[in-house]
Amino acid sequence: MKKYFLLLFLIVSVASFAQQRTITGTVTESENGGTLPGVNVSIKNTRQGTITDAEGRFSLNLVKGEQLVFSFIGFAAQEIKITAENSYNVVLQPASHTLGEVQVVGSRNANRTKLDSPVPVDVIDLKPLLESAPQVSITQLLQYVSPSFHSVNGSNAGDAGSALNLSQLRGLGVDQLLVLVNGKRRHKSSNINWGGLGNGATGYDLNSIPTAAIQRVEILRDGAAAQYGSDAIAGVINIVLNKTTEELTLSSTASTRRRGDGTTTRTNANYGFALGKTGGYLNTTAEFATQAIALLPGNDDAALYLGPIYGGGANTRNYDAIYTKEIDEKILSDRGIDRHYFDRRGGGSNKAKDALLFFNAAIPLRQNAEIYAFGGISHRNSQFTAVYRLPGWTERNNAFLYPDGFLPAMENIISDKSLAIGIKGKIRNWDVDISNVYGRNNFGNVITNSLNASLGLKTPTTFDAGSYNASQNTGSIDISRYFDKALKGINVAFGAQYRVESYQIVAGEEASYSKADLRTVYGLDTTGTGIVYTTKEGQIGLNGLSPGSQIHAGFRPENAVNVNRSILAGYADVEANITQKWLVSGALRLENFSGLGNVTTYKIASKYSIADWLGIRGSHNTGFRAPDLAQYYYTETSTSFQQGRAIDQVTASNQSAATRALGIPTLTPEKSKGYTLGITSQPFRNFEFTADAYLVDVNNRVGNTGNFSATDVNLPLEVRSLFVQTGTTQAKFFYNSFSTRTKGLEVTGSYRTPFRKGALTLLFGANFVKNDVTSVNTPKGLEAYRYIIFNDGEKARVTSNIPGRKVNLQGSFKVGKLTYMVRGIYFGSVTTASALNATFPKPDYFFQKLSPIWVVDASVAYSFTKSLQGVIGVNNAFNQLGDYSDKKLSALNNPSIIGIQNGSAGIQPFVRITARL
Structure with missing residues (x-):
């Protein structure tokens, strides 16, 4: 495990200290001059890049490369030639393609955009x-x-x-x-x-x-x-x-x-x-x-719920002459609850x-x-x-x-x-x-x-x-x-x-x-010599209670x-x-x-x-x-x-x-x-x-x-x-x-x-x-x-x-x-x-x-x-x-x-x- 930590330390160290020149700057938008956080700033034809911070600022170490590329959703990408200067203030213009940012899905061309894609x-x-x-x-x-x-x-x-x-x-x-x-x-x-x-x-x-x-x-x-x-x-x-x-x-x-x-x-x-x-x-x-x-x-x-609550068989029938709604309402009242309880x-x-x-x-x-x-x-x-x-x-x-x-x-x-x-x-x-x-x-x-x-x-x-x-x-x-x-x-x-x-x-x-009331059903049969014996005929539930x-x-x-x-x-x-x-x-x-x-x-x-x-x-x-x-x-x-x-x-x-x-x-x-x-x-x-x-x-x-x-x-x-x-x-x-x-x-x-x-x-x-x-x-x-x-x-x-x-x-x-x-x-x-x-x-x-x-x-x-x-x-x-659901679907519920x-x-x-x- 120590070897892996050492390798990771060396990788980060090389990436951190191999640079000789730092380029900084600020990115703003043209319409109101506001700074733009989250703008992608990269060096063309390399994998070097960074993103502007909350104040629109960026800092990037340069190893090689001749062009800075600035891209941001909703704005036209802009390229700037790297000169002897170390500071660059960039103003981005709203894009004519409002949603024309580089996409990943649907194309393996790294330069493909939404609007020039052959599929939606x-x-x-x-x-x-x-x-x-x-x-x-x-x-x-x-x-x-x-x-x-x-x-x-x-x-x-x-x-x-x-x-x-x-x-x-x-x-x-x-x-x-x-x-x-x-x-x-x-x-x-x-x-x-x-x-x-x-x-x-x-x-x-x-x-x-x-x-x-x-x-x-x-x-x-x-x-x-x-x-x-x-x-x-x-x-x-x-x-x-x-x-x-x-x-x-x-x-x-x-x-x-x-x-x-x-x-x-x-x-x-x-x-x-x-x-x-x-x-x-x-x-x-x-x-x-x-x-x-x-x-x-x-x-x-x-x-x-409008149907029977306490009466037996309420899952299969509505009220009848024996078990009435009045009986339900009396039980509810006695128990101090109403139908919203259910x-x-x-x-x-x-x-x-x-x-x-x-x-x-x-x-x-x-x-x-x-x-x-x-x-x-x-x-x-x-x-x-x-x-x-x-x-x-x-x-x-x-x-x-x-x-x-x-x-x-x-x-x-x-x-x-x-x-x-x-x-x-x-x-x-x-x-x-x-x-x-x-x-x-x-x-x-x-x-x-x-x-x-x-x-x-x-x-x-x-x-x-x-x-x-x-x-x-x-x-x-x-x-x-x-x-x-x-x-x-x-x-x-x-x-x-x-x-x-x-x-x-x-x-x-x-x-x-489990279904606890399952019982094996046995039958009787007789051998060719007249001996009676039992056979298992499967299982059956005895009391019908839900398992x-x-x-x-x-x-x-x-x-x-x-x-x-x-x-x-x-x-x-x-x-x-x-x-x-x-x-x-x-x-x-x-x-x-x-x-x-x-x-x-x-x-x-x-x-x-x-x-x-x-x-x-x-x-x-x-x-x-x-x-x-x-x-x-x-x-x-x-x-x-x-x-x-x-x-x-x-x-x-x-x-x-x-x-x-x-x-x-x-x-x-x-x-x-x-x-x-x-x-x-x-x-x-x-x-x-x-x-x-x-x-x-x-x-x-x-x-x-x-x-x-x-x-x-x-x-x-x-x-x-x-x-x-x-x-x-x-x-x-x-x-x-x-x-x-x-x-x-x-x-x-x-x-x-x-x-x-x-x-x-x-x-x-x-x-x-x-x-x-x-x-x-x-x-x-x-x-x-x-x-x-x-x-x-x-x-x-x-x-x-x-x-x-x-x-x-x-x-x-x-x-x-x-x-x-x-x-x-x-x-x-x-x-x-x-x-x-x-x-x-x-x-x-x-x-x-x-x-x-x-x-x-x-x-x-x-x-x-x-x-x-x-x-x-x-x-x-x-x-x-x-x-609302149709009353015909269930007369027992509102x-x-x-x-x-x-x-x-x-x-x-x-x-x-x-x-x-």
Whole structure:
């Protein structure tokens, strides 16, 4: 270990003291003369560089080089010749490309910008959003600024999925996008989600990265599997981390909802310092967030339970002549409680605490090489509370333990770790980047304030329901070179990648899954010689009491798995400027998955500049997504509610005997073809406009089947045995059940101009998308179950649960010490499909169309000093909630807000204080 410390000391020492000349200066902006912190200052054709501090100052040691390069988001890059002078004061002009900063995602050409890219890319600077926007998590920040990005509160999913806010691009699945950090593949969450956006899918937990650690977010709105590999069917999100130095930024935000519930706080600190004097840096971030329990959105009586509370059989019937509402009201009065005692506590948001640490670092080794590292750790405690188990639900409650029933809670303990280490530099004019990235996500499940009804009075009230985890280790080598004298410039890139993925389920304690009333059924038979003997005919539950911990049963020992797979990939990528106006690019990738074989994907794209202010671009790509290990091996038992009735369901592993016996095959990769065609335009200074049409066909998408019923006597013995063992009455399975076509149009625009001694910035974005199911894959022999293999609920999830129209309008005006921001987000209509039963051959569903809504945010920021700023504002200023659930869906509850369009809980004022020291 001492040797490693000595080596690190020598590296830093060489980088620190090998310089002979120091160049200093200040960078300001032309419009108001204000200093610009965070400007990239580098020496051209070297890896030397630094960033201006809070006062716009920089200091840089010079070894060699002739040109200084200054670049900053929103401003035109500027080059200055290095002379004998050691001090340089630079004034940057606003860029004609407001968002024309250098991008990483979508191109391996280091000089590619957003506007000259042959495919659509959004580049989102987080700094102004973190200063003025009401939202504090990365998913919600992007939801309100990017029209193609969609994410809603995880409570719409339920159970463990409620702890996550999953993300979508272009209306496709949460598992059909790829997330990178600093251009390197990020690992997914280990959780399989139910309901919400990601039914039966794993997704990315973007909120495990602190917002204060992020400099910008790049969203590639085009299929990119040939460039980056599996999952990139819908596009790629690249999170670029902060590398500022010599500045401490402290920020704290608090907000609350209309009824004083759901209070959120987020406090963070970001500090960076230089490592040596040649551009090395270490940027660190610490963040802590809290989320109070939230009531269901809507009026004060939203979701109030109207049915029987204390009467026997209240889970299966309404009041009758024997058991009346008056009896309930008298019992409530005698016990000193009212019906609000039985309200759901979740539904708007979970109770949660988050603690996050992240870092981003680099140390130059010499002129053209550096070691870099980044990563972090996050820990989240999230509590989901489900539907209240009423005292009259005799098969689920024990009145001796809970005379007034109980509200079970799922405590999810989530830890996330990641570390990337690499070295990059030039070898004979080739840029070489060698890296290794490791990530791991752990998901623990503890059930509290619950019981296992089948255990009677012996039941615990807190259960360890088991856990699951997933990890990913990716080693890569990427090589590229720009040939400026070939044609009008050609960039060549190629590389290889080796990735190992693992998935593990750990069984819970026995009480969390057991069905204590199971008894073996014996029969009698006779041998050929007349001897009578007993036979085991299977098992049966005697008393009908619900097994396992309520809300979520634990993982059984037979559910435990520990599996892994390896992926080897190689790619080649070429971008050629055929002429000054015509760019052509192409990529080819070959991947080999252990157990799945080889997959080849390709991509071609082109952009032609018709005039200086107008260009046309288009692309074609093929893609694929290998099913996640969790989708092969995950199994669980939980409770859903159909017309107010509690139904225990089991999700069977795709590799289980029950799945094979039913005739459902093992999962195969999803495959896609995608097309885009669009224009880019800059008709006048400081204004840009893009419009891109797209079409994506995805074949053999993985989803969940509908629910097979325990009352179906035609199901195989293995499936019927599964019902008995788990105490469930419905079962669903993973399967490549359907194919889709997605068509859409995306439009973006921005304009920045001086206005009345200030600066006005206007942003516009819109996405119009339509999803259709093009075919359903019914396994041979299961034709009679075609409406269960792919049911109306799953069809609605992939076609109509996502707003088909989303429009973002935002304006900000900065004058003196004040910054004003106002924006409106339009979320189009959606249609939900709610299961009413598991009737064979076609279950019944209730469809409800939800009206479009506008959500308006506003804020005012005031800079008390150059170092201290305060912000007050409001999210959803006009308290737009959306439609209430239809009374036909459940006559036993008051209607509540459905809220799947934007996840809004209504008006939410906020306050923020930020200090830069």
